[in-house]
Amino acid sequence: MTDQAYNFAYLDEDTKRMIRRAILKGVAIPGYQVPFASREMPMPYGWGTGGVQVTAACLTPEDTLKVIDQGADDTTNAVSIRRFFQRTADVAVTEHTRDATLIQTRHRIPEEPLTEDQIMVFQVPIPEPLRFLEPRETETRKMHELSDYGLMHVKLYEDIAKNGHIATAYDYPVMVEEHYVMSPSPIPRFDNPKLDRSPALMLFGAGREQRIYALPPYTKVRSLDFEDHPFEASKADHACDLCGAEDSYLDEVIVDDAGGRMFVCSDTDHCAGRRAAGHVGRLGAGTEDVK
């Protein structure tokens, strides 16, 4: 039952309209950060209030919602956001990527390819990719306007100078349609290629920083790099110990006090689906509840 004290999906209609206008503007200018008047949500900022507001503005009663955090549907953050929308919008929820029409996420893009019928909503802590090198908002705005991105490569240069290779593993900056450099949010760079020409609409919401940006379906997204240090969508050099997948992003899990460890799919739905279909990894038998 929808809690009658709230409007559908918690936000009032005026606020949702305002957010939708920002989303539409973002869709019209892929990768451009649109300011919006972020509202107080009944959860702290670190919990993805930007994503929650975007989701609230997009949800319809017919939607099926999936919420993931670090690839999993059952972490506290994912559970509480999912419950929030069950309570305030009474929408159907699912853990299956395939069945979801709207997926709110922190840290991951599902392994299963997305479709034109789906919307991905990303929770973004810091939308400005240039922020750490150029704190002045007036300057970064100019840089975006003029596509003046030497500074972004300075960041990668520093990375190589220090580590011998591009060590940026999360929130790896991308160039959108050869105009705007964009923060993909703290997804692993393994997921960056999934942004490129995705059939799904991708929306990014930053609550504290009050920014929304978007990648409409089939937008060209290129990860920045150097000729002699090309971008690589790296992952741990293992197969999933539960389902045997060799091409999915893995988390390293400590399994006992003796330093024993295993690698498992970070996308729990993907892993469970593969196991249900009979795939078995190195430690797959009898370790169903390891995550």
Place this chain on the structure above:
Amino acid sequence: MTDLQMTRPLFSVRDLEKRYGARIGCTGVSFDLYPGEVMGIVGESGSGKSTLLGCLAGHMAPDAGTIAYDGRDVLAMSEPERRRMARTDWAFVHQNPRDGLRLSVSAGGNVGERLMAVGGRNYGKIRDTATDWLGRVEIAADRIDDRPSAFSGGMQQRLQIARNLVTGPRLVFMDEPTGGLDVSVQARLLDLIRGLVRRMGLSAIVVTHDLAVVRLLADRLMVMKGGRVIEAGLTDQVLDDPQHAYTQLLVSSVLQV
């Protein structure tokens, strides 16, 4: 007529004026700068030197006048055009290296930024060029990964110069490039700047309090007072035979600005 004047000026300024409300920042400034020529701007504090330099370099908009660079009307350019030109053809050396450097970025990254801004995408080449430039400004190659916050004032200023000259600009603006440094460090830096300017055939506009700086660097000199140019000419001529009473005061050891 000198050889210089037979070629086309690189930079032409006419009747430039900048006001701060009712106060004059600078007014009625006109000059031509020829390729390979260095012009000094001297004058007491508040005479309008920084205001003029800021207008010339595009950091602030003048209220009247025209500026042409290489035959193009600078003030009529769109902002993207002007910014592109400012990072390929021009350079600006700030008095305080902290204003012209990124202190949280390594020396190599500071030098490499302009290369990357104009499309440099080969890490190895960028690093080689940065190493070469550190050498040219007498910074040891093994400091390439250090942050400039760990450098002395003189080193920071040399790094700022390398960062600015790495893309081979044609016109360099400098505001008190040796200000705030010890006398011995100043002399060495001036020598370095002079060598680079001559070797690269740069045109430069140098603002300074210090007549020793103009004597060493500048082919020509403009003396400013109250926002106006009161005397201009070849450096040696102006310094050895000043016409204006104020300039006479300035060059006499009595008045040390």
